[in-house]
Amino acid sequence: MESLEEFKAFIKKGHLEYRPNISVDCVIFGYRAGQLKVLLVRNKLLTSWCLPGGYIRKTETLDEAAARITKNRTGIGNLYLHQFKAFGDPNRNKTKSVDMNKLSELVELDSKQLGWLEGPTITIGFYAITDIVQAIPAPDIFSIECAWFSATDLPKLGYDHNELVREALFSMRIHLYHFPIGKNLLPEKFTLREIKEFYEAMSGKELNASNFPNKLISLGLIRKTKEKRNIGAHRSPVYYTFNKKVYEKALKEGLMLV
Amino acid sequence: MESLEEFKAFIKKGHLEYRPNISVDCVIFGYRAGQLKVLLVRNKLLTSWCLPGGYIRKTETLDEAAARITKNRTGIGNLYLHQFKAFGDPNRNKTKSVDMNKLSELVELDSKQLGWLEGPTITIGFYAITDIVQAIPAPDIFSIECAWFSATDLPKLGYDHNELVREALFSMRIHLYHFPIGKNLLPEKFTLREIKEFYEAMSGKELNASNFPNKLISLGLIRKTKEKRNIGAHRSPVYYTFNKKVYEKALKEGLMLV
Numbered sequence: 001m002e003s004l005e006e007f008k009a010f011i012k013k014g015h016l017e018y019r020p021n022i023s024v025d026c027v028i029f030g031y032r033a034g035q036l037k038v039l040l041v042r043n044k045l046l047t048s049w050c051l052p053g054g055y056i057r058k059t060e061t062l063d064e065a066a067a068r069i070t071k072n073r074t075g076i077g078n079l080y081l082h083q084f085k086a087f088g089d090p091n092r093n094k095t096k097s098v099d100m101n102k103l104s105e106l107v108e109l110d111s112k113q114l115g116w117l118e119g120p121t122i123t124i125g126f127y128a129i130t131d132i133v134q135a136i137p138a139p140d141i142f143s144i145e146c147a148w149f150s151a152t153d154l155p156k157l158g159y160d161h162n163e164l165v166r167e168a169l170f171s172m173r174i175h176l177y178h179f180p181i182g183k184n185l186l187p188e189k190f191t192l193r194e195i196k197e198f199y200e201a202m203s204g205k206e207l208n209a210s211n212f213p214n215k216l217i218s219l220g221l222i223r224k225t226k227e228k229r230n231i232g233a234h235r236s237p238v239y240y241t242f243n244k245k246v247y248e249k250a251l252k253e254g255l256m257l258v
Numbered sequence: 259m260e261s262l263e264e265f266k267a268f269i270k271k272g273h274l275e276y277r278p279n280i281s282v283d284c285v286i287f288g289y290r291a292g293q294l295k296v297l298l299v300r301n302k303l304l305t306s307w308c309l310p311g312g313y314i315r316k317t318e319t320l321d322e323a324a325a326r327i328t329k330n331r332t333g334i335g336n337l338y339l340h341q342f343k344a345f346g347d348p349n350r351n352k353t354k355s356v357d358m359n360k361l362s363e364l365v366e367l368d369s370k371q372l373g374w375l376e377g378p379t380i381t382i383g384f385y386a387i388t389d390i391v392q393a394i395p396a397p398d399i400f401s402i403e404c405a406w407f408s409a410t411d412l413p414k415l416g417y418d419h420n421e422l423v424r425e426a427l428f429s430m431r432i433h434l435y436h437f438p439i440g441k442n443l444l445p446e447k448f449t450l451r452e453i454k455e456f457y458e459a460m461s462g463k464e465l466n467a468s469n470f471p472n473k474l475i476s477l478g479l480i481r482k483t484k485e486k487r488n489i490g491a492h493r494s495p496v497y498y499t500f501n502k503k504v505y506e507k508a509l510k511e512g513l514m515l516v
Contacts, residue, residue, distance in 0.1 A: 022280055022380060058378055062346035086344045086382045088320035120316055122280060124344045174436055
């Protein structure tokens, strides 16, 4: 939303452009140096921190809606978004997550106009994993801020969004065992300790310091380079890198990482 | 639907009871003796075989809708239904899967009444796995038949239902590696050959004849009984059974079956 006029038109005529009573919400995980975070947004109309979300246009696919909405709400584009679950409890949007006083200050509320926004709404959850970058809030007149929170220590979110994050974590952690991950989240060259730390943050589990990297090596997913990191006289771990061919093949066909 | 009157009321007043433009479709997998099948339905209004599906009531959860709809359409109750994906391509229900001539013979079509059924519809896919039992079609006045088809050799289905089956198989096969399966699909006592055959039908992969059962045994998921099947003088394989405690725990907490 770039102007109040645009917002008023959305409330009044949104039913022509958007599918009523169905939305998309996105759990954007961010990784940096052993930490797993989640991106939350706060705007003037919401009473709590929420996941970035919005309505789906009648002319777009669910994937297109998720990409457009995250880009608009957070300024982050080019995410590899995975759909993980739809949420349809009839009571899920009865919570008072929208500040009706603030809403009525902005728009003269007419129950006829608001009709398409009323009633039980189903939301379709997507998740993505990105390097923690500076999220640049989009020029949305309602945005206050968008910020990273620890995935394991979130505040109470609006609607059922805490449940969405739990389910996204669950799905992401299963996905982790079947598809390669990390090429855009780790530096081009990394130590075995760094990739183990990355998988530990993602899976929420402690991994065996030698079995785990050996599995990655035996699958051909990562390979040794000739370079070492020079930390000190007796500590100079070898750098590894992803084998791009194996990685791309596994992205398509899946693998078994256990 | 038990009568034409009920159907007419559904067309005319369905928007009061059901969520518009969002449905549930269910992929019911059936297993029996090494074969994996899918249950399809055919009714008088559809031009092709389809998955059992229907609209979601405003007062029910997605899981409740999936259970009610499969019971009504196929007569099969008590299924353990897993949600796997939502499908929202704007063109997915533009295909002519409903026979409009037959529909207009039954109901005087009035574009105002049909309005809530028009426009792009999102469907939420669920799958379940059951023993192949005689599916008793519900007393739905439109049902012609409901029948099992080989999961790997399906006819061209209505809407995007072939894609739904492919995606359900993909999800079920990932689930298979993280959660126990088979307690209601195999006999109380089974041979290692039978459980291997079962997992091969489910995963669509050939499994190693000794490594695979050994993994199940080392996880404690199955255990030896003192009984043997007497096939002949030199062939009397030992019967195994699920360890119910380990099975129930793994259902809740997950496991790694690779």
